[in-house]
Amino acid sequence: MKTVFFDIDTQNDFMLPAGALYAPGAELILPVVARLNSFAAAQGIPLLSTTDAHAENDPEFQSWPAHCVRGTLGQQKPLETLLERRAALPSSPADVVLAPQVLIEKQHLDCFANANLPSLLARLGAERYVVYGVVTEYCVRFAVEGLLKTGKRIEVVTDAVRTLNPQDGAFTLATLAAGGAHLTTVDRVAG
Numbered sequence: 660m661k662t663v664f665f666d667i668d669t670q671n672d673f674m675l676p677a678g679a680l681y682a683p684g685a686e687l688i689l690p691v692v693a694r695l696n697s698f699a700a701a702q703g704i705p706l707l708s709t710t711d712a713h714a715e716n717d718p719e720f721q722s723w724p725a726h727c728v729r730g731t732l733g734q735q736k737p738l739e740t741l742l743e744r745r746a747a748l749p750s751s752p753a754d755v756v757l758a759p760q761v762l763i764e765k766q767h768l769d770c771f772a773n774a775n776l777p778s779l780l781a782r783l784g785a786e787r788y789v790v791y792g793v794v795t796e797y798c799v800r801f802a803v804e805g806l807l808k809t810g811k812r813i814e815v816v817t818d819a820v821r822t823l824n825p826q827d828g829a830f831t832l833a834t835l836a837a838g839g840a841h842l843t844t845v846d847r848v849a850g
């Protein structure tokens with residue numbers, strides 16, 4: 660089954676204890692995310708890594724602490740989540756680029772706010788999407804909800820996600836499963 664992996668927002672500001680919007684324990688899933696990303700590369704599975712990319716005065720910072728500002732270390736992804744060959748898909752009008760890893764830049768919680776994402780997905784033509792990253796109850800949820808609308812098989816890797824609030828995270832996973840997403844584990848996906 661043609662598969663695409665979605666690595667959601669595994670950026671320093673969310674993943675590391677010193678990050679601006681740290682999801683507690685997120686650094687513990689870094690080896691798991693690295694394993695999934697390497698597995699994708701080894702299997703020739705396209706890897707789409709969404710990345711928050713905010714301006715310094717982004718309106719989102721009225722609701723959230725400032726995070727993932729362009730040009731800062733916090734906006735970058737930990738090295739172990741990066742493949743050597745990658746390309747960035749900006750949210751401004753741009754030609755769709757293909758590379759083993761495509762960094763989907765976004766200014767909003769919902770990765771589908773990147774207007775170039777649908778044409779990239781159409782070009783990749785996947786039947787199955789495997790989703791993981793941070794945080795479960797916001798950006799992972801938006802990605803899964805958007806992907807569920809495609810009618811394809813969606814899998815969420817429950818041991819490769821992290822949450823700001825454990826109760827919200829568990830509720831979100833249950834809601835996504837009720838909506839048709841399949842809950843799975845890294846061993847089942849990349850065993």
Ligand SMILES: [Zn+2]
Binds near residue numbers: 719
């Ligand atoms: Zn953000």
